[in-house]
Amino acid sequence: xxxxxxxxxxxASMLGALxxxxxxxxxxxxxxxxxxxxxxxxxxxxxxxxxxxxxxxQSIGSGAGQKLLLSETVDFGASDAPMTDEAMAxxxxxxxxxxxxxxxxxxxxxxxxxxxxxxxxxxxxNIFMGNITKWNDPKITALNPGTNLPxxxxxxxxxxxxxxxxxxxxDYLSSVSPVWAxxxxxxxxxxxxxxxxxxxxxxxxxxxxxxxxxxxxxxxAYAKQNHMSYAELKNAAGKFVxxxxxxxxxxxxxxxxxxxxxFSMVNAPGDNSYPISGASWVLVYQxxxxxGNAKKLVxxxxxxxxxxxxxxxxxxxxPLAENVQQRELKLLDTIAF
Amino acid sequence: xNTARKRYGDTVFRCLTLLMALSIFALVALIGIELFEGSGxxxxxxxxxxxxxxxxxxxxxxxxxLPFIFGTLVSSAIALIIAVPISIATAVYLxxxxxxxxxxxxxxxxxxxxxxxxxxxxxxGVFVMVPWLRDHLFPWLQNHLGFLPLFQGPIYGxxxxxxxxxxxxxxxxxxxxxxxxxxxxxPKLQREAAYALGATRWEVTRISVLSYAKKGLFGxxxxxxxxxxxxxxxxxxxxxxxxxxxxxxxxxxxTLSSVIANEFNEATGSLYPxxxxxxxxxxxxxxxxxxxxxQLLLTTxxxxxxxxxx
Numbered sequence: 001x002x003x004x005x006x007x008x009x010x011x012a013s014m015l016g017a018l019x020x021x022x023x024x025x026x027x028x029x030x031x032x033x034x035x036x037x038x039x040x041x042x043x044x045x046x047x048x049x050x051x052x053x054x055x056x057x058q059s060i061g062s063g064a065g066q067k068l069l070l071s072e073t074v075d076f077g078a079s080d081a082p083m084t085d086e087a088m089a090x091x092x093x094x095x096x097x098x099x100x101x102x103x104x105x106x107x108x109x110x111x112x113x114x115x116x117x118x119x120x121x122x123x124x125x126n127i128f129m130g131n132i133t134k135w136n137d138p139k140i141t142a143l144n145p146g147t148n149l150p151x152x153x154x155x156x157x158x159x160x161x162x163x164x165x166x167x168x169x170x171d172y173l174s175s176v177s178p179v180w181a182x183x184x185x186x187x188x189x190x191x192x193x194x195x196x197x198x199x200x201x202x203x204x205x206x207x208x209x210x211x212x213x214x215x216x217x218x219x220x221a222y223a224k225q226n227h228m229s230y231a232e233l234k235n236a237a238g239k240f241v242x243x244x245x246x247x248x249x250x251x252x253x254x255x256x257x258x259x260x261x262x263f264s265m266v267n268a269p270g271d272n273s274y275p276i277s278g279a280s281w282v283l284v285y286q287x288x289x290x291x292g293n294a295k296k297l298v299x300x301x302x303x304x305x306x307x308x309x310x311x312x313x314x315x316x317x318x319p320l321a322e323n324v325q326q327r328e329l330k331l332l333d334t335i336a337f
Numbered sequence: 338x339n340t341a342r343k344r345y346g347d348t349v350f351r352c353l354t355l356l357m358a359l360s361i362f363a364l365v366a367l368i369g370i371e372l373f374e375g376s377g378x379x380x381x382x383x384x385x386x387x388x389x390x391x392x393x394x395x396x397x398x399x400x401x402x403l404p405f406i407f408g409t410l411v412s413s414a415i416a417l418i419i420a421v422p423i424s425i426a427t428a429v430y431l432x433x434x435x436x437x438x439x440x441x442x443x444x445x446x447x448x449x450x451x452x453x454x455x456x457x458x459x460x461x462g463v464f465v466m467v468p469w470l471r472d473h474l475f476p477w478l479q480n481h482l483g484f485l486p487l488f489q490g491p492i493y494g495x496x497x498x499x500x501x502x503x504x505x506x507x508x509x510x511x512x513x514x515x516x517x518x519x520x521x522x523x524p525k526l527q528r529e530a531a532y533a534l535g536a537t538r539w540e541v542t543r544i545s546v547l548s549y550a551k552k553g554l555f556g557x558x559x560x561x562x563x564x565x566x567x568x569x570x571x572x573x574x575x576x577x578x579x580x581x582x583x584x585x586x587x588x589x590x591x592t593l594s595s596v597i598a599n600e601f602n603e604a605t606g607s608l609y610p611x612x613x614x615x616x617x618x619x620x621x622x623x624x625x626x627x628x629x630x631x632q633l634l635l636t637t638x639x640x641x642x643x644x645x646x647x
Contacts, residue, residue: 061602061603062603063605067605087606160573160578160595161599161602162604163603185397187395188395188603189395189599189600189603190394191392191394191396197577197579197589199573199574199578199599203574206463210464210471211494
């Protein structure tokens, strides 16, 4: 018995020693929207590409991810909103934005018996402003000929926690309505003119499924998993499109993406583009201080934006377009260590 | 030699316990200082206006705490109104009336209730309690007491009232357990004296038990109140998270601790987190103030503490 224990301890400590020698630990923090993708990537990458790298990702929110990157606590941050010039000035070096995933935000609703609902930007702004309060409002019925909408009160549900999903949604409302842009604006948390706040996607989804007449925004993956009905939206080209991986990818392909990759893809042109979608970025310093970690991090990021896209699309993230992937690889090559 | 060693031991004992007691002071002071420092930017920008402003707009960088203070106080008040009678009645039943087996069983259940994590209670609140309130209790209240502004307006389920109820459920175990201990410590002599005078069971409980223990019971309620003011997760899941000051208890509200939990993760820039820090400071202030007020109430109405003569 004693021998067994001793050999176990010896074995464990040898394993420990091996770990210390060979493993590199990469720390990341930020967006919870990205978390499922990272989890999948880490496990695939470790088992098929590089066994000597360990990842530790803290899904604590985009704002916190930015803060930890600025204080150089983590090797990379992840954010659902691009950093502002002002925020980036707080760091010790130039920060690169690497888009890694893109996703759609859908408008889930609860109207028993109504399987298909069409909305446009203007109507949506008015609903979330509290100007349209009944489902049979002429503005909504005009978009849905043949559908018998009830005279039910609309209950608006939004996120109460700061969230990248809110950023994408309010980015869209701001882009279609100057009134919204002036009076409310875009951000991860807003001063909502009306409605109930639910905590997290699950909180919003819970309210929508329970309250007849409710409408609220959730991530596509979440709506699909919960079999929620969600509205078709009129895009910039005037076509009604449902949110799918294809229509989000289409928006990503037609969006204008500047050199630094800090772009917004809401209301993208193109017949097949879903209007409320957004990307999420990995944030890294162009000049890496820890060469050992950077040597492992850069190949991983290159893998994630190319090969990794295959795995993230299984999780309802829209894959990055080929030309975007190539541009990102070039940007990743500029990282120095 | 022997006495010297004893004294030495006493000194060590006293110093050690003093150190522990001081560490509580140090902890509270540290939290206070940290919150004060963190909220510097927001204090500088908004001053006292922070406490009376109702605007909470992270995009325009305008912050005010009033609706959150309101929500915290109202939800805690609802919780106390519901929890205090239930808890004290339960404690009286457990100590004065219940057979031993029943008492032990019930005590076990109360302790079990105290062990339920708040996020679990919150989930239960969202999926079970809120729909029930929306479909049954709230419409009933509106039908019968709808003339009161408290019970008017549209019913969503998630509301200030729902927040109060969930907090009540969370503080019932603590108030009940502490009250039970206090009632148990009332000397038997007290009760026997009242019985000897021919008092009924109710009279014995009222005169010799409750009035004897009122100071301790008040302490139990204050402990519950402290927990109610700071309760976060479960409340934020059922209160509706809408910073507004309205009369209706059916309307959604918001609390100080909920907004910190909801928004701190995504708070970017420097003023935004600072305003959230100040919310923490306000919460600390509100807690201290409410406790002080309660103590004042106690000394005014219950009189100075009567030492039991054992």
